[in-house]
Amino acid sequence: MVFTVMLSLPAASRDGHATAFHDALFTAVSAVCVTGLTTVSTALHWSFFGQLVILTGIFVGGLGILTLASLMSLMVSKRLGVRGKLIAQEAMNAGRLGEVGTLLRIVISTSVAIEAALALVMAPRFLVLGETLPQAIWHAAFYSISAFNNAGFTPHSDGVVPYEADLWILVPLMVGGFIGSLGFPVLMVLLATGFRFRKWTLHAKLTVQVSLLLLAAGAVLWGAMEWTNPATIGNMDVGDKITHSIFASVMTRSLGFNLVDMNSMHSSTMMLTDALMFVGGGSASTAGGIKVTTLAVMFLAIVAEARGDNDVKIYGRTIPQGTMRVAISVIMMGATLVMIATGLLLAISGQSLDRVLFETISAFATVGLSTGLSAELPPSGVYVLCAMMFFGRVGSITLAAALALRQRRQLYHYPEERPIIG
Amino acid sequence: MVFTVMLSLPAASRDGHATAFHDALFTAVSAVCVTGLTTVSTALHWSFFGQLVILTGIFVGGLGILTLASLMSLMVSKRLGVRGKLIAQEAMNAGRLGEVGTLLRIVISTSVAIEAALALVMAPRFLVLGETLPQAIWHAAFYSISAFNNAGFTPHSDGVVPYEADLWILVPLMVGGFIGSLGFPVLMVLLATGFRFRKWTLHAKLTVQVSLLLLAAGAVLWGAMEWTNPATIGNMDVGDKITHSIFASVMTRSLGFNLVDMNSMHSSTMMLTDALMFVGGGSASTAGGIKVTTLAVMFLAIVAEARGDNDVKIYGRTIPQGTMRVAISVIMMGATLVMIATGLLLAISGQSLDRVLFETISAFATVGLSTGLSAELPPSGVYVLCAMMFFGRVGSITLAAALALRQRRQLYHYPEERPIIG
Numbered sequence: 001m002v003f004t005v006m007l008s009l010p011a012a013s014r015d016g017h018a019t020a021f022h023d024a025l026f027t028a029v030s031a032v033c034v035t036g037l038t039t040v041s042t043a044l045h046w047s048f049f050g051q052l053v054i055l056t057g058i059f060v061g062g063l064g065i066l067t068l069a070s071l072m073s074l075m076v077s078k079r080l081g082v083r084g085k086l087i088a089q090e091a092m093n094a095g096r097l098g099e100v101g102t103l104l105r106i107v108i109s110t111s112v113a114i115e116a117a118l119a120l121v122m123a124p125r126f127l128v129l130g131e132t133l134p135q136a137i138w139h140a141a142f143y144s145i146s147a148f149n150n151a152g153f154t155p156h157s158d159g160v161v162p163y164e165a166d167l168w169i170l171v172p173l174m175v176g177g178f179i180g181s182l183g184f185p186v187l188m189v190l191l192a193t194g195f196r197f198r199k200w201t202l203h204a205k206l207t208v209q210v211s212l213l214l215l216a217a218g219a220v221l222w223g224a225m226e227w228t229n230p231a232t233i234g235n236m237d238v239g240d241k242i243t244h245s246i247f248a249s250v251m252t253r254s255l256g257f258n259l260v261d262m263n264s265m266h267s268s269t270m271m272l273t274d275a276l277m278f279v280g281g282g283s284a285s286t287a288g289g290i291k292v293t294t295l296a297v298m299f300l301a302i303v304a305e306a307r308g309d310n311d312v313k314i315y316g317r318t319i320p321q322g323t324m325r326v327a328i329s330v331i332m333m334g335a336t337l338v339m340i341a342t343g344l345l346l347a348i349s350g351q352s353l354d355r356v357l358f359e360t361i362s363a364f365a366t367v368g369l370s371t372g373l374s375a376e377l378p379p380s381g382v383y384v385l386c387a388m389m390f391f392g393r394v395g396s397i398t399l400a401a402a403l404a405l406r407q408r409r410q411l412y413h414y415p416e417e418r419p420i421i422g
Numbered sequence: 423m424v425f426t427v428m429l430s431l432p433a434a435s436r437d438g439h440a441t442a443f444h445d446a447l448f449t450a451v452s453a454v455c456v457t458g459l460t461t462v463s464t465a466l467h468w469s470f471f472g473q474l475v476i477l478t479g480i481f482v483g484g485l486g487i488l489t490l491a492s493l494m495s496l497m498v499s500k501r502l503g504v505r506g507k508l509i510a511q512e513a514m515n516a517g518r519l520g521e522v523g524t525l526l527r528i529v530i531s532t533s534v535a536i537e538a539a540l541a542l543v544m545a546p547r548f549l550v551l552g553e554t555l556p557q558a559i560w561h562a563a564f565y566s567i568s569a570f571n572n573a574g575f576t577p578h579s580d581g582v583v584p585y586e587a588d589l590w591i592l593v594p595l596m597v598g599g600f601i602g603s604l605g606f607p608v609l610m611v612l613l614a615t616g617f618r619f620r621k622w623t624l625h626a627k628l629t630v631q632v633s634l635l636l637l638a639a640g641a642v643l644w645g646a647m648e649w650t651n652p653a654t655i656g657n658m659d660v661g662d663k664i665t666h667s668i669f670a671s672v673m674t675r676s677l678g679f680n681l682v683d684m685n686s687m688h689s690s691t692m693m694l695t696d697a698l699m700f701v702g703g704g705s706a707s708t709a710g711g712i713k714v715t716t717l718a719v720m721f722l723a724i725v726a727e728a729r730g731d732n733d734v735k736i737y738g739r740t741i742p743q744g745t746m747r748v749a750i751s752v753i754m755m756g757a758t759l760v761m762i763a764t765g766l767l768l769a770i771s772g773q774s775l776d777r778v779l780f781e782t783i784s785a786f787a788t789v790g791l792s793t794g795l796s797a798e799l800p801p802s803g804v805y806v807l808c809a810m811m812f813f814g815r816v817g818s819i820t821l822a823a824a825l826a827l828r829q830r831r832q833l834y835h836y837p838e839e840r841p842i843i844g
């Protein structure tokens with residue numbers, strides 16, 4: 001709310017006039033939820049002060065999410081009994097956590113260290129491109145914070161499109177966004193155990209594997225589907241086509257920068273992007289969506305079913321039934337939210353389903369890729385998208401934590417009876 | 423395949439020319455899978471012989487599905503151990519089943535009895551409307567078989583639209599379709615125990631309750647969303663509006679007749695219809711979709727999770743974990759199939775997402791409501807829809823049965839470890 005008020009101030013806008021309430025609210029929510037959708041151009045509408053407010057919103061929002069989610073994971077792990085606690089401590093053992101203060105300190109120091117490293121890589125490039133030193137530092141800082149927190153805001157009016165062949169900029173963005181999307185528990189495991197895969201927690205193994213798999217599959221499919229589309233990458237040389245495909249796939253994990261116009265993509269590519277965005281990134285990360293581990297657990301349950309196993313097993317571990325039910329709840333909640341919001345926005349905007357669905361999922365998964373619909377919506381539609389960003393951001397985290405905390409013991413069981421399925 | 427060949431014959435078409443292979447194949451698949459989607463008008467394109475072939479296809483297809491699905495449910499129940507077997511026998515106790523012959527006989531006699539009753543109700547109405555006796559009998563037989571088997575084929579070129587205010591016709595159609603959509607196991611329970619709800623099997627309780635719930639919710643929402651749409655029911659009086667709403671809701675369960683043009687509905691209403699069609703009817707019925715019990719089991723799992731229960735409980739029974747995993751598999755398979763087919767058809771047709779998604783889900787759930795896209799598609803698109811109808815029809819039944827049969831005992835368990843979800 002503070003950010004909304006500050007963005008409403010005349011000083012925040014470039015032309016010195018106060019910004020309309022729904023635009024200020026939308027931008028503030030978008031920044032704090034690290035979404036990156038905008039109703040007004042970040043570069044053209046906001047003054048330096050306004051952009052600073054946005055960047056602070058991203059920084060605070062990103063830290064808040066990381067801390068909140070990590071805290072909740074800790075709380076959940078405290079309820080797991082002795083063995084569960086040991087495993088959870090293993091996941092977090094890098095810092096011998098247990099207190100909020102310690103956790104917060106580790107989150108901040110890790111985030112700032114990664115962001116500083118990214119900024120150091122990018123700043124020289126902006127200097128080379130002819131910017132002044134303060135400008136270069138400002139842009140490098142903005143992009144590194146925006147990338148690591150998966151925010152997708154950009155201080156240039158054309159976004160990252162001018163750098164579409166500039167790997168010096170694109171690679172740090174992709175690496176920062178990807179690392180950020182893995183989530184804090186995974187980063188801790190990586191820092192503590194390095195690349196010794198066998199020592200990782202189950203959560204880290206699943207998150208990294210599924211993220212890489214989605215990244216590769218997304219890039220290959222995106223490239224194949226857009227290969228000959230002259231409105232996007234059809235007329236580029238092979239190297240640029242591959243860069244674009246990989247970049248597009250990373251962005252759905254939920255960074256949200258774009259190199260091509262989303263409206264120019266084939267409808268089928270938009271659907272692919274919808275699906276990738278809906279899945280999103282890792283748990284307790286700045287990425288949104290239903291999370292890659294949720295998808296992994298569902299997939300493993302199906303594999304177990306197909307093999308006729310009673311337990312859902314992977315890497316010598318059994319995934320408990322309760323976890324599976326949390327996964328079902330998160331997916332169903334996500335699908336229901338997206339369906340309701342899409343229905344509302346269809347009625348409000350009168351736009352085609354593919355654009356509305358794209359924007360809704362982009363907001364739900366806090367991705368920020370846009371067909372430009374956000375900027376065209378009347379205030380009522382803007383509020384719907386605000387609500388989607390908010391619920392998409394904190395909804396699944398709190399839902400999952402609340403559910404996991406409510407597990408209770410039973411003293412008796414009813415007899416089993418199975419309804420016929422399918 | 424026999425039906426495809428027979429429909430390809432010159433004698434089957436009204437103008438005496440052989441029908442193109444993909445049209446004949448599509449119509450045959452649509453009839454045998456009791457879908458009701460068409461690429462050519464049933465009334466205008468086909469001769470009486472052709473229509474008879476279609477009706478025979480519906481009759482044989484409907485019986486085949488009922489028998490196959492009931493058989494598989496029986497096979498599954500045989501694997502359940504003594505208690506499970508007792509419960510399954512209770513579900514089927516009307517006929518002391520156990521042999522294919524007996525089962526088939528019961529299925530046929532029940533189907534024919536219900537179809538005859540429906541035809542007896544409708545035939546006089548067609549006579550009153552000025553048809554000759556043979557015509558009236560033919561139409562009554564066609565509609566009753568088409569309705570009970572949830573096929574949605576119609577022998578009139580305008581479908582049931584001329585009868586849009588004729589409750590004498592609409593009510594038998596709705597009742598027949600709804601009874602057919604409950605599925606054979608539920609019908610048996612109803613015949614055996616009447617309306618004594620407490621004596622029903624869990625499967626019957628869930629199926630009837632969820633079906634009625636979806637029916638009511640669908641009618642209310644459909645009515646509310648289209649109430650003021652002049653292209654559909656906006657200009658009608660209140661009674662007709664209500665009739666239309668209830669009819670539209672029943673049709674998604676998956677009969678597939680239509681009173682209003684699907685293209686005239688709001689996009690949000692199309693999405694509502696998509697969702698209702700995707701769920702479909704009861705297990706081991708002629709209705710398609712992922713089935714109401716699948717939805718019920720998922721919902722109960724979420725409720726159990728929200729309440730912190732370890733067991734998924736309802737009506738004093740526990741739903742086993744295996745059943746939940748079958749439900750997950752069926753839903754994921756359905757969603758994946760719909761997504762792939764929608765992507766393919768978007769690329770093939772270049773049409774808007776809402777129409778393509780609608781037609782794909784209509785084919786998958788063998789509903790047969792149509793925006794007319796089927797008739798516009800090139801042969802490659804027609805084959806995609808054929809495949810969807812086929813997999814939608816037999817896929818979920820066989821998948822669920824195969825999965826349920828593959829349950830196996832385990833001698834050891836791995837330690838539990840829970841990845842972070844959401």
Ligand SMILES: [K+]
Binds near residue numbers: 034035150254256
């Ligand atoms: K984002």
Ligand SMILES: [K+]
Binds near residue numbers: 457458
């Ligand atoms: K049908």
